[in-house]
Amino acid sequence: MPKFLLSILFLCLTSLVWGQESQQEKLEQRKAQILQEIRENESQLQSVKKKEKSAVTVVMLQANKIKLQEKLIKTTEKQAKVLGNDMYINQVKINKLKKELEILKEDYARMIVKSYKSRSEESRAMFLLSSENFLQAYKRAQYMKQYSSFRKMQGEEIKSKSLELQDYNGRLAIQKKEKQKIIAEREKERLALEKQKKEQLRLVNAIKKDKNKIMAAIRKKQSETKAIDRQIDRLIREAIAEANRKAAKDGTATGGSSSRIALTAEAKILADNFRANKGKLPWPVEKGFVSLGFGKQPHPVYPTLVINNSGIEITTDGGAYARSVFAGEVTNIMVLSPVNKAVMIQHGDCFTVYQNLSSVSVSKGDKVGIKQNLGKIRTNSEGKTVLKFTISQNATYNNPASWLYNM
Numbered sequence: 001m002p003k004f005l006l007s008i009l010f011l012c013l014t015s016l017v018w019g020q021e022s023q024q025e026k027l028e029q030r031k032a033q034i035l036q037e038i039r040e041n042e043s044q045l046q047s048v049k050k051k052e053k054s055a056v057t058v059v060m061l062q063a064n065k066i067k068l069q070e071k072l073i074k075t076t077e078k079q080a081k082v083l084g085n086d087m088y089i090n091q092v093k094i095n096k097l098k099k100e101l102e103i104l105k106e107d108y109a110r111m112i113v114k115s116y117k118s119r120s121e122e123s124r125a126m127f128l129l130s131s132e133n134f135l136q137a138y139k140r141a142q143y144m145k146q147y148s149s150f151r152k153m154q155g156e157e158i159k160s161k162s163l164e165l166q167d168y169n170g171r172l173a174i175q176k177k178e179k180q181k182i183i184a185e186r187e188k189e190r191l192a193l194e195k196q197k198k199e200q201l202r203l204v205n206a207i208k209k210d211k212n213k214i215m216a217a218i219r220k221k222q223s224e225t226k227a228i229d230r231q232i233d234r235l236i237r238e239a240i241a242e243a244n245r246k247a248a249k250d251g252t253a254t255g256g257s258s259s260r261i262a263l264t265a266e267a268k269i270l271a272d273n274f275r276a277n278k279g280k281l282p283w284p285v286e287k288g289f290v291s292l293g294f295g296k297q298p299h300p301v302y303p304t305l306v307i308n309n310s311g312i313e314i315t316t317d318g319g320a321y322a323r324s325v326f327a328g329e330v331t332n333i334m335v336l337s338p339v340n341k342a343v344m345i346q347h348g349d350c351f352t353v354y355q356n357l358s359s360v361s362v363s364k365g366d367k368v369g370i371k372q373n374l375g376k377i378r379t380n381s382e383g384k385t386v387l388k389f390t391i392s393q394n395a396t397y398n399n400p401a402s403w404l405y406n407m
Helices: 003-050 055-117 121-129 132-204 209-251 263-275
Strands: 289-292 295-300 304-307 312-316 321-323 327-339 340-346 350-362 373-377 386-395 396-398
Touching: 003 055, 003 289, 003 396, 055 132, 055 289, 209 304, 209 327, 209 340, 209 350, 263 350, 327 350, 340 373, 373 386
Parallel strands: none
Antiparallel strands: 289 312, 295 304, 312 386, 321 373, 327 340, 340 350, 350 373, 350 386, 386 396
């Protein structure tokens, strides 16, 4: 293969390795996050069991643990795949280096033999003296000098490539051990998942006799949730209308509608900054795990019952506080029920809402910064401390999982 093609191949492989290493690092971070969520979920599960709370709560926490375990297995499988790709790329490099070394050594051997045959001073002198003129003699002397330098350079190149080959062989050996470790972890996680699914089935069977009562309670809660969603949706639209009225009065922006904010220059900067941080926003709690995801999904206990969530629910420790995920302005403090308060923050044409607070530490009109304390999260009668968090662009709800870091 021509040298320039080998060089291009080497550059491509190097770029792939950099990309794979970056991906492996991200997967390791994601894995650490999932393991932390599993630990926190397990802590909540044990706490609820000790306090002999609702069997449904135990089942839901157990179901969430199963989901987290499944995520962990998928992440581990991705790690194994990325590592396998790394190993393949390193093996290609090893094969390439071996081939190059083989060619270099053959050339070097031929050069040594040729040098040996012409090693005597008489041979060199005769080579110079047999020149037809001074210019030819000079060129021959330069050739002999360059020949000697080239031989030395080839020796150095062989040494360099031998060390490089040794380095890649070492990397490959480490990667093989790492892959074996990941495969063992995946098997351990798979067995743990099977055990958890059996436990879940046992728990579900234990509460079957109360199915009608439990289903009625779930539907009632869903009805209350929908009423709260309608209330928040109305308040978001009111905030949009107010922002548009203010912009029209000041003449700073046009083009708004009942479901879309007409951005002023200042609001546009904030909105652009907020959107630029999609996937990088901090969690609205210091620690916790997602106990209910976004959108339509089967209920964790009764799969035939479909629930719709306008945001995500994050279960955290008792006494925890909600915190702002980005800088913005508090546009509303809502009392959704006697025990449920919420804070709405505007970020240009985006809104974040933090529900299920027992107390609030900000006021309407306040400018808040990133990770600023907004209020204490309420702990319910079942011992669960859950924050409901929503993100909307204008009046359209988004999946917070695509906005928050490492989710």
